[in-house]
Amino acid sequence: xxxxxxxxxxxxxxxxxxxxxxxxxxxxxxxxxxxxxxxxxxxxxxxxxxxxxxxxxxxxxxxxxxxxxxxxxxxxxxxxxxxxxxxxxxxxxxxxxxxxxxxxxxxxxxxxxxxxxxxxxxxxxxxxxxxxxxxxxxxxxxxxxxxxxxxxxxxxxxxxxxxxxxxxxxxxxxxxxxxxxxxxxxxxxxxxxxxxxxxxxxxxxxxxxxxxxxxxxxxxxxxxx
Numbered sequence: 701x702x703x704x705x706x707x708x709x710x711x712x713x714x715x716x717x718x719x720x721x722x723x724x725x726x727x728x729x730x731x732x733x734x735x736x737x738x739x740x741x742x743x744x745x746x747x748x749x750x751x752x753x754x755x756x757x758x759x760x761x762x763x764x765x766x767x768x769x770x771x772x773x774x775x776x777x778x779x780x781x782x783x784x785x786x787x788x789x790x791x792x793x794x795x796x797x798x799x800x801x802x803x804x805x806x807x808x809x810x811x812x813x814x815x816x817x818x819x820x821x822x823x824x825x826x827x828x829x830x831x832x833x834x835x836x837x838x839x840x841x842x843x844x845x846x847x848x849x850x851x852x853x854x855x856x857x858x859x860x861x862x863x864x865x866x867x868x869x870x871x872x873x874x875x876x877x878x879x880x881x882x883x884x885x886x887x888x889x890x891x892x893x894x895x896x897x898x899x900x901x902x903x904x905x906x907x908x909x910x911x912x913x914x915x916x917x918x919x920x921x922x923x924x925x
Contacts, residue, residue: 718765724810724829725757732813732912752798753814759794760802763787767804803840809853824863828853828871834914839863842882852887856908874905877914 730739730747737743748754766784795801799818806822809829814820820833823840825848827833836859841848847866851857855869858877869875870887880894890900 714765714768718761721761721808721810722758725754725812728811728813728830729754732910735910752794752816752818753800753820754816755794756798756800756802756814756820757808757812759787759791760806760808763791763804764807803848815859824848825850825866827851828855830854830909831856832909833857834859834877836860837863841865854905854909856905859914872903872905874900874903874908 726744726747727739729751730737730743733747733751734743748758766787798814798816800814800820800822803823806824807826809827809831811829812827813832814822815833815835815837817835819836821838821840822833828851830853831851832855833839834857837857838861839849839851839857840863842865845866849863849865850868852869852871852873854872855875856873857863857875858879860878861875861881862879863869863875863881865882867882867884869881869885870889872888873885874890875881875885875896876890876892876899878894879892879896881891881896883896885891886898886901888902888904889898890903890905891897892899
């Protein structure tokens with residue numbers, strides 16, 4: 701019995717990682733939508749069918765897995781080409797239905813939330829697990845350097861926010877609605893305004909990350925604690 705083909709092993713690892721990330725996304729959406737309901741196969745399937753933000757994440761992950769194989773010799777295989785041709789119109793349809801678009805190279809940890817209300821332009825370098833991005837949010841590069849933001853774990857981004865440039869948003873940070881952010885954010889900080897500035901440090905955003913509602917007073921975080 702010969703040694704396993706390294707290319708096949710790498711491909712299998714890519715797909716295992718992809719499906720694991722999709723599963724984490726589904727569980728995250730389920731917990732947000734139905735915090736007191738038991739997780740079942742049927743409930744997970746219903747979440748996947750009815751959540752447009754989840755459609756966007758799933759298609760992005762599948763396409764990223766396919767694109768990671770572009771440098772392999774077996775990508776010339778008819779099956780790979782067929783999958784790429786199949787996913788292209790699916791991607792276009794999901795963009796229209798979800799009213800959002802993700803940069804092809806954006807790396808997403810498993811367990812990320814994109815609002816089902818859409819109007820999200822996501823061009824980050826990376827988004828960490830447990831992070832939530834609400835509707836009407838634009839994230840991308842700046843014109844001068846082309847740098848992309850990195851969003852670390854458990855970050856809450858409120859609606860109508862704009863984030864751009866090669867910045868880092870620290871773990872557990874909170875971007876209040878309608879903020880325009882172009883600077884690094886320390887971990888567990890709250891930012892607000894245009895231009896956004898830090899208004900609270902050592903803030904626990906776990907309550908925000910446990911629910912879908914965003915009808916919070918604009919200064920709620922500043923007065924928390």
